[in-house]
Amino acid sequence: MRVLTVVGARPQFIKSAPVSKAFLAQGIEEYIVHTGQHYDDSMSAVFFDQLGLPKPIYTLSAGGLNRDAMIASIRKDLLPILESVRPDYVLVYGDTNSTLAGALAADELAIPLLHIEAGLRSFNDEMPEEINRIQTDELSTILFTPSEEANKNIEAEGFLAPFQKVVTVGDVMYDALLMFKDFSRHSAQMGDIDTFNSPFALATLHRQENVKHPERLKERIQTLNTLHNSGLNVWMPLHPSTKQQITANGISIDFITAAPVGYLEMLWLLEKAQIVLTDSGGLQKEAYFMNKPCITLRNETEWTELVDSGANELFTLSRPAQEIISVVERLKNATMPVQEFYGKGDAAALITRTLKNLS
Numbered sequence: 479m480r481v482l483t484v485v486g487a488r489p490q491f492i493k494s495a496p497v498s499k500a501f502l503a504q505g506i507e508e509y510i511v512h513t514g515q516h517y518d519d520s521m522s523a524v525f526f527d528q529l530g531l532p533k534p535i536y537t538l539s540a541g542g543l544n545r546d547a548m549i550a551s552i553r554k555d556l557l558p559i560l561e562s563v564r565p566d567y568v569l570v571y572g573d574t575n576s577t578l579a580g581a582l583a584a585d586e587l588a589i590p591l592l593h594i595e596a597g598l599r600s601f602n603d604e605m606p607e608e609i610n611r612i613q614t615d616e617l618s619t620i621l622f623t624p625s626e627e628a629n630k631n632i633e634a635e636g637f638l639a640p641f642q643k644v645v646t647v648g649d650v651m652y653d654a655l656l657m658f659k660d661f662s663r664h665s666a667q668m669g670d671i672d673t674f675n676s677p678f679a680l681a682t683l684h685r686q687e688n689v690k691h692p693e694r695l696k697e698r699i700q701t702l703n704t705l706h707n708s709g710l711n712v713w714m715p716l717h718p719s720t721k722q723q724i725t726a727n728g729i730s731i732d733f734i735t736a737a738p739v740g741y742l743e744m745l746w747l748l749e750k751a752q753i754v755l756t757d758s759g760g761l762q763k764e765a766y767f768m769n770k771p772c773i774t775l776r777n778e779t780e781w782t783e784l785v786d787s788g789a790n791e792l793f794t795l796s797r798p799a800q801e802i803i804s805v806v807e808r809l810k811n812a813t814m815p816v817q818e819f820y821g822k823g824d825a826a827a828l829i830t831r832t833l834k835n836l837s
């Protein structure tokens with residue numbers, strides 16, 4: 479069996495690590511195309527190195543294009559590659575422009591599509607990710623879902639055709655975390671290791687809904703400044719597009735920032751941090767897997783079970799910055815849930831088994 483995998487953004491490199499390893503172990507031939515959506519070494523190459531990902535057969539150059547141009551360019555470039563590799567399946571992850579472009583190319587050539595992390599919804603159609611994931615799910619042959627909530631979303635939309643199949647496998651990000659947790663590490667680019675001897679909050683911010691609107695970005699930064707100045711250090715690896723917007727809008731940051739770090743460094747930070755503040759989908763779950771409370775810097779989340787369980791709280795826009803201090807205090811003392819919302823960390827094995835059973 480031959481699978482062509484389309485990846486292009488940081489979380490997709492991480493998600494693909496356990497799946498590529500399982501494919502290799504089970505004799506599924508995998509060909510990887512990197513779309514170039516993320517191209518900085520700190521957003522791309524570092525993950526191939528750290529996680530031992532297979533080398534892509536092609537790396538496209540879609541980075542820096544706007545959404546429509548990026549999807550069109552990746553789709554067009556994928557067509558001749560798909561025609562020459564002739565895979566049995568195209569595999570895509572998550573909800574990025576690369577995901578949808580891969581789905582559209584597979585559809586054009588009538589190649590069955592596998593979607594890992596299917597069924598997630600924010601119900602916010604202002605988010606490009608929401609459009610990407612809905613369209614990808616509609617084109618998918620097998621929808622590999624991470625949670626019961628995802629299954630419910632698919633059922634509620636009612637688009638499933640007889641050729642489509644939903645398979646609940648859990649979250650491949652849990653597989654990745656279990657696979658690499660023992661290799662977590664501090665590295666020099668994160669600054670002095672002593673910084674992390676005092677309690678700190680690990681923060682990330684990159685979503686368009688926060689970053690592309692200067693007023694919202696100012697508000698989010700102000701909230702984090704307030705927390706930092708209240709006495710709990712805030713430490714943030716700055717996403718390149720966030721950094722660009724902060725500079726362009728002259729926003730001042732009081733907390734500690736660094737360049738984006740690798741996954742092993744992120745796992746180290748997660749172990750050490752008292753709490754996580756983020757608008758990242760992946761990081762909300764990683765906090766939960768590591769038994770850390772999380773404040774989600776968004777108005778809604780796809781990972782609703784975490785909020786319902788009390789492990790995660792939404793900090794919506796227009797909440798006064800000062801409130802962050804009491805929310806952090808409350809969550810730091812919250813009891814973390816013990817339920818397995820996202821499977822047992824064997825999603826890659828379940829995906830592989832499903833595919834093997836089809837052949």
Ligand code: UDP
Pocket residue numbers: 488489492682684715716737738739740741742744745757758759760761764
């Ligand atoms: N991550 C990382 N280095 C960083 C920031 C995040 O390795 O400097 C990891 C994080 O631990 C998680 C993934 O990147 O595994 C999340 O990616 P991102 O937040 O870019 O996307 P999202 O999950 O929101 O789609």
